[in-house]
Structure formats: structure tokens, C-alpha cells
Amino acid sequence: MSDVVAGAPVTPGSAPAIGLSPFRASWRRYSRNKLAFGSMLVLLLIALACFGGPLLFPFGTEDADFDNIAAPVNLFSIHPFGTDEFGRDLLLRVLVGGQVSLSVGFVGALAAVIIGVAYGATSGYFGGRLDNFLMRTVDVLYGIPYFFLVVLINLLAGRTVMGLFVSIVVVLWLTPAVIARGQAVSLRHREFVDAARAGGMTEWQIIRQHIVPNSLNVVIVYSSLLVLEVIVTESFLSFLGLGVQAPATSWGSLIEDGAANLETDLRLLLLPCSFLVVTLFCLNFIADGLRDAFDPNER
């Protein structure tokens, strides 16, 4: 990040100390935002519970406890949130479902951002006919309703977690591409890029070392929203029965189970719903905080 130019306007109240890189300054602004910082801690806690928690259980997600079928909530028993109608531990299933939802969300967003930034930065940096062609393609793809495309690709890829992941990434890289392209266009004629070219850097080196790092400020803000979008899309598809298939599970498919049994047992719906909703709220607050911290011109 040493190449990043300090172009951020210095606002009186939050003037960064001398020698602080823009990234560090943004981070400092972010961590002062209590809501955003707290949300990040809560999200970390949820992730920790989902990935570490299942190790503490002496049984697996599919293990039926026939002595305790549809056990009620009892925080001091072996099944703290009870079991479902097959005797499977509910809390464990929600935690393991969270592994799928969270990893599809974060890895999916990361993949979409990498593809999008590479595409957009290339397009914007070279400009001209290549830019025209690449961006026309994005325009055409943008016009296609995104949910329907995800379902089509998901049918093609087979209804697995991997297929779900691929179909979401294929559709969601478009916006990061447009954002990165906008940045690249505005950076391409800046002095430090000319200097790099004069210094003998190849075009690809310039894109990698100057264009991409300088686009990151804006891209970071968007990626937090993208994580949110991927998680919602995944849950949404699984809820409709088009995503993760049994025995694999995710918050979306658990909510579907819960909604189907809503007349007999509310816990089945409420527990996965609460996990999902808390996660989504956290991601929203984090995105807001990141926007304030990294993009001071926005407000």
C-alpha cells in the first residue's frame, strides 16, 4: 500500500496524524464508530461459534437422539435449544448451517470482487475499443434480472454448495467491475502513473501495483455490501429449495424447515432466523461504518 497517494481531503475534526497512511487513517476512523466496531465483534463471535462451536458437541448434525425427539428448549441439557422432529440437535444444525452461509458469503464476495476488479481495472486502464467492448458486455449482462440468472446457472452447475457459489459469483462480479473501472479511468492519466510508465513498468505491473491498490478504498466499501447480498441470495435460494440440498444445510434451508413446521414448533424457525437477522444487521452497520470511514466525501 506504499504507493497509495494521500489524496483524501483532511477534515478538521479527524485530521490524520502525520505519517499515517490513508488506510490506517480510515481504519482509525472506523474503529471510533461504536456501532460499526461492535457489529464487527458480534459478527466475529457468530463466525467463531459457527466454526468452533460444533467441535464441542459430542454428536454430529445428522445424529438423531431418539430419546429426545422434538425436545424443548432447556439451556442446561445436552440440547440447549432442543431437537427437531428427527431428534437432531437444533443449535448444532444452525451453527453448521452458518458455516455454509458465512463461507459462501465471504468467499463468494471475495471471488466476485477479485474478478470484478481485475476486469474493471483492465478495461478502464486500457480504455478505447477494449474498454468499449468489455463495458458493453457488462451492460448487456446487467440488463438480465439477476435472480433468474442465478437460478439458471445453479441448475446448470448442479444443486450443490459449489454450484450455488459459482452461480452467485458469476452474476455478482458486475458491480465491482464497474466501480473499479471508474477508478481506473480517473487514475490512468495521473502523474504517478505516467511516472511509473516512464520508469519502465509494464502495463500489467502498473495495473497491479498502482491502479488496483488505488481502487481498493472504494471497492472495500462495496464489498461489505456484497457479502450481505451473497448471504441473502444464498439463503433465499436455499429457502426456495433451489440452493443447498439435504443433508447439507444452511440458514436458508433451516428457515424453510422452520416455516414448514411453523404450526407445531416455533423454535425451528426462530433460531435460524435470529442468527441470520443478527448477521445481516451487523453487516449493514459494518457497511455503513466502512462507508463513513473510507469514503468521507460520500456524506
Added chain:
Amino acid sequence: MLAFAIRRIIGAIPTLFALIVISFFIMRVAPGGPFSANRKLTAAVLENINKAYHLDEPLWMQFGRYLWGLAHFDFGPSTKYMDYSVTELIVQGLPVSIEIGLWAMLIATFSGIALGMAGALRRNGATDLTAGIIAMTGIAVPTFVIGPLLQIVFGLQLNWLPIAGWDGSFAAKVLPVFVLALPNIAYISRLTRGSMIETLRTNYVRTARAKGIGPHRVIWKHALTGAMLPVIAYLGPATAITVTGSVVVEQIFGIPGIGRYFVEGATNRDYPLVMGVTILYGGIVILANIVTDVVRGLLDPKVSYE
């Protein structure tokens, strides 16, 4: 103006064509045909089926046939509901989707603008706070969570409304319309609030005040027209999406609209149905975007038609 509209329509043709090509070829290479599911069919029967659905022809001929059909609003036969064509299924489902979609958008537009205005005029007041909470909930909590929760509260606990089902009665429409409206209320109120606050600071509003125009007239006539531009930009595509049926809401409440056909089609591998709904939906969304652009141009002198 007219030239702009025509140019936008011509520009939309590649998008629509790409949508048709992508959905057609994805559906052809997707694993498991509609007839591979049940029992083994004899070779002769299979051959006859292939002939009846023109599956024995080369791919480009099938594609040409499909395009030709589309030009006549013929989306081909459904492979699950054997006696129906996709067009017939769409004609059955679309009015239902449009009905709840239009109600939802109507409610969302009025209450969203009202909440947003109230928030902008009395910033940080009680109404602003409530509107903020509603907006946050509507944006962060997905419909497939809100739907079942409302079913529990109003259907199961209070017993005021039916949990699901569609008999055309008013009570059956309340929950689906509300769930469909909520995210739109959220976005519209946020957009209205933001753009109203900005508009109240602009020079032309200050000029209007300086001329001695009353505060109500300034807000309702001068500021509101200006503040509505981003809302209109949102309303166009959002209406298209809502009216063509929310897949989730139709699924949760058991509403026989086209959104539910889409999900059923995808689970049953009824490819013509999935394609038909996708293309119809894509076409409507693309059209709505064009209409929105043209309307924005009419209202906003700053939009140029280059």
C-alpha cells in the same frame, strides 16, 4: 426525445437477445431432461417424444423455432403440465402477480414518501426515528424471514388473517401485500428523506422562500417535485420486479402467480416454463428501465439526451 426513446429501445435489443440465448442454451445443457426423471421409456416412445418436442432437430433449428415462437408470444409447451402451454400458464398466473404487486407498490409509494417527508421535515424527531427503524428492518431483514414471522403473529397467535392460501378474499391479500411492500417502503422512505433534505438546501427552494411563498407551498410544490427524481428512478424497475411476482412471497403464502411457476419449473426441470418466465420477466424489467429513463428526462431538465 422520441429519438432518445427509440435509441434506448434499440440498445436494449442485445440485452434481451443475450437473455434469450443464455437461457436457451443453459436449459439445453443442464443435466437431466424433463423426461429422464420417471420410469424408463422404450426407445420408440422416447423417439416419439423427441419428435413431438422437436428435440431431434439440430440445436440451431430448435433455437430458430423458439425465437419464431417468441415473436408470436408462444413460449412453447410446458413439459410438466402436459396439457398446458407455457403461455397459458403465464396468462393464468400473471394477473394474480400483478394484482398483489400493484397494491404493494401503491402502498409502498405513498407510505414511503410520507415517512421520508416526515423524517426530512422534522429530522431526528420521533417520526424520523420510527421511519429509520422501519427502513432498517425492511432493508436488512429478508422477506423470507418477515413472511413466516408475520404468519405466526397474525395467522397463528392473533388468528386475524389466514396463514396462507388464495381465495381472492381481502383477508388473504393483506399479509402478502404487506410483506411485498415492506422493503419498498424502506427504500422509498430512505430515498425520499435523503433527497428531500438535499433539495431543501438548494438555491431554487431558497429563492422560492425569499419570494414569500408560504412554507407549505414551497415544500409540496417546489421541493417535492425536485426531491421525487431519485424516487422515480427507483420506482420504475422496482414496480417491474414487484408486479411480475415476488418468488418468495408467492411461495410462502401459496399464491398462484408466475413467481411460483418459476420455482416449481426449476425444481421440476420444466425448462420451457423456466425460460418463458425468465424471458417475460427480463423483457418487462428492461422495458421498465427505458420508461423510467424517458420519464426522468421529462421531469428533470438536467438529464440530457446525448
